[in-house]
Amino acid sequence: MVNYQSFLGIETSLLKSSEIRDLLKLTEGKKVISLAGGLPDPSTFPSEDIRKITDDIIRDESAQALQYSTTSGVMSFKKELVNLSKMRGISSINEDNIFVTVGSQEALFMIFNIFIDKGDYIAVENPSYLAALNILRARQPNFIGIDVDPQKGTNLDQLEAKLKELKRENKxxxxxxxxxxxxxxxGTTMNFDDRKRLLDLASEYDFIIMEDDAYGFLVFEGDSPAPLRALDKEGRVIYTSTFSKILSPGLRLGWVVAENDVIKELEIYKQNVDLHTPTLPQYIAREAIKRGVIMNNLPKVKSTYIEKRDVMLSAIEENFPKEAKWSHPVGGMFVFSWLPEKINATKMLEKAMNRGVAYVPGASFYHDYSGKNTMRLNFSYPSKEELKKGVEILSKVIKEEFSNS
Ligand SMILES: Cc1ncc(COP(=O)(O)O)c(C=O)c1O
Incomplete structure (x- = not known):
């Protein structure tokens, strides 16, 4: 047999498979409550609306909707994306500032490949989105980790200190x-003052910001603060968001808002990757925006998730050891927990899975695989009963691990 490992290109061999996917495979077919995934609750999909929209499109517009389309996205969809972006407070843009992607994952992949070379300095939050870190790891940059505090959020004092240090070293x-x-x-959300401060720092030290607003429409407690892109006066922010959390992840649709120069680079890159994002989902999402399906469905999505979050948080409060800390997310789909330092959440996983519960160990959300005592727990997909039971089992495992360590 051919040993394909020995034939792999260098960058490919640096790509790691997502730990979450590997984990989900291990739980398949077993009686394990998975708090490890990141799937939306399927009851939030507006299936009947999507059926009606699809019927209408196939009846009225099949000649275009089933055809090849342009690399940057279907024009009528981009027009609606301008409107949707406005609902997030991003104005003063037009269709030329929009680029449609296969989920925001593709947007991140392309942007990091376009801009980041080996040895470049890139700052990421510690912890950050695992699949983005995996793309970046293959680019071999110099990572700068910026701590995220459960209460205070992303530590901009630390960022500023790093920026000063780099400047002193002529980097x-x-x-x-x-x-x-x-x-x-x-699970944290940056406050308004910090958003302004971050933009000021970007201006002073001349760096670009890749803003991932995957959950911007999914803030279920308090208001969702305006994205950085909405406050950006210099065009420094490249913004991406997704339909995965507000309509359906299976449509695989995301979008970028950026300056024209960035859009042009994306166009060249994507032509080489997949020519364009599938046309039919773009027509479906266009109609979902136009007919108000997304906005009308959001209250249901939010109420589903706030209820589930509360079930998870009460179970954690009741059962987790008092030495642990955890986030109180105002949006999104996850609770993150900082366990006592002595506990290695990666090592503990096997024990937890044998007892019937899975989670994602937090280390892989840290660019340097620190954060060994952390874990991410998903509340959007499991049922409320599973959330309660899963946390109860997990708490017992944590307490045992704590007293044995
Ligand atoms: C922060 C963040 N960014 C990007 C993505 C990618 O989502 P998609 O490719 O489905 O748009 C996710 C998915 O979970 C995410 O949590």
Whole structure:
């Protein structure tokens, strides 16, 4: 047999498979409550609306909707994306500032590949979104980790200190990848003053910001603060968001809002990857925006998740050891927990799975695999009963591990 490992290109061999996917495989077919995934609750999908929209499109517009389309996205869809972006407070843009992608994952993949070279300095939150870190790891940059505190959020004092240090050494930060709203995994949301401060720092030290707003529409407690892109006067922010959390992840649709120069680079890159995002889902999502399906469905999505979050948080409060800390997310789909330092959540996983519960160990959300005592727990997909039971089992495992360590 051919040993394909020995034939792999260098960058490919640096790509790691997502730990979450590997984990989900291990739980398949077993009686394990999985708090490890990140799937939306399927009861939130507006299936009947999507059926009606699809019927209408196939009846009235099949010649275009089933055809190849342009690389940057279907024009009538981009028009609606301008409107949707406005609902997040992003104005003063037109269709030329929009780029449609296969989920926001593709947007992140392309942007990091376009901008980040080996040895570049890139700041990421510690912890940050695992699948973004995996793309970046293959680019071999110099990572700068910016701590996220469960209460205070992303530590901009630390960022500023790092920027000063780099400047003293005649080095420069190129990009900060940041998830300011309902951060995955930490669940924190950057306040308005910090958003302004971050933009000021970007201006002073001349770096670009990759803003991931995956959960911007999914803030279920209090208001969702305006994204950085909405406050950005210099065009420094490249913004991405997704339909995965507000309509359906299976449609695989995301979008970018950026300056024309960035859009042009994306166009060249994507032509080489997949020519364009599938046309039919773009027509479906266009109608879902136009007919108000997304906005009308959001209250249901939010109420589903706030209830589930509360079930998870009460179970945690009741059962977790008092030495542990955890986030109180105002949006998104995850609670993140900082366990006592002695506990290694990666090592503990096997024991937890044998007892019937899975989670994602937090280390892989840290660019340097620190954060060994942390874990991410998903509340959007499991049923309320599973959430309660899962946390109860997990708490017992944690307490045993704590007293044995
Ligand atoms: C922070 C963040 N960014 C990006 C994504 C990618 O989502 P998608 O490719 O489905 O748009 C996710 C998915 O969970 C996410 O949590």
């Amino acid at each position: 420069k930060l190129k990009m900060f990848y940041v998830i300011p709203t309902a951060q995955n995994p930490a």
